[in-house]
Amino acid sequence: MQLLKGKIKMFKKYFVHTPFVITNFPLHKKIKKDLLNKLDKSKGSSFKNKKGHMNDDLSKTDWPLSDNFERPWVKKYGGVIKDFLIEQAMHLGFTNINFSKLWYQQYKKHQTHGWHQHARNYTGVYYLEYPKGSEPTQFLAPQNLGKTFSLKVKEGDIIIFPSYIIHRSPPLKSNKRKTIISWNIDFEDIHPDLLFDREVNYLEDGKN
Numbered sequence: 092m093q094l095l096k097g098k099i100k101m102f103k104k105y106f107v108h109t110p111f112v113i114t115n116f117p118l119h120k121k122i123k124k125d126l127l128n129k130l131d132k133s134k135g136s137s138f139k140n141k142k143g144h145m146n147d148d149l150s151k152t153d154w155p156l157s158d159n160f161e162r163p164w165v166k167k168y169g170g171v172i173k174d175f176l177i178e179q180a181m182h183l184g185f186t187n188i189n190f191s192k193l194w195y196q197q198y199k200k201h202q203t204h205g206w207h208q209h210a211r212n213y214t215g216v217y218y219l220e221y222p223k224g225s226e227p228t229q230f231l232a233p234q235n236l237g238k239t240f241s242l243k244v245k246e247g248d249i250i251i252f253p254s255y256i257i258h259r260s261p262p263l264k265s266n267k268r269k270t271i272i273s274w275n276i277d278f279e280d281i282h283p284d285l286l287f288d289r290e291v292n293y294l295e296d297g298k299n
């Protein structure tokens with residue numbers, strides 16, 4: 092850092108649109124009960140971290156096992172979640188995904204997951220159990236980090252968004268448990284239809 096001090100003369104921020112996907116998992120009603128039963132029986136633990144800017148308080152998660160794809164619930168449902176995400180990848184210009192991590196988080200009243208970001212190129216949330224009084228994931232707007240936004244979601248919805256976007260799960264207001272499944276993935280293998288030369292446009296200052 093010392094070597095660079097005073098030498099960075101130019102810094103421009105341009106903002107380009109980036110996709111946030113919201114969709115509904117078509118098997119939600121069919122699998123909800125069995126998947127929740129499997130999560131009840133799964134290895135997991137509570138998680139609390141209030142150090143520094145961290146503000147995490149979860150009733151149960153298997154995050155420490157998130158790269159183990161031999162867990163019973165992942166063996167049964169990881170494949171169908173992956174197939175569904177590959178379908179979504181098509182809409183974003185890719186033909187495949189690489190699953191890096193897959194895990195669940197459960198919240199009881201007042202519990203929360205503070206501001207954070209993820210690794211890999213996209214992350215996602217499946218609202219498996221989303222009682223009345225739940226609030227959706229909140230995001231810091233990249234074009235104005237002083238502002239937040241949310242997507243209107245309901246139980247059974249899946250949202251997929253770029254992993255670097257800072258977000259949180261606000262404190263749960265419901266007396267009932269909330270459960271989400273989450274993942275870090277890389278969209279891979281650009282769709283061959285996109286691989287052609289085309290006219291290049293330059294971004295202008297202050298314009299999208």
Ligand SMILES: [Fe+2]
Nearest residue numbers: 207208209258
């Ligand atoms: Fe997250």
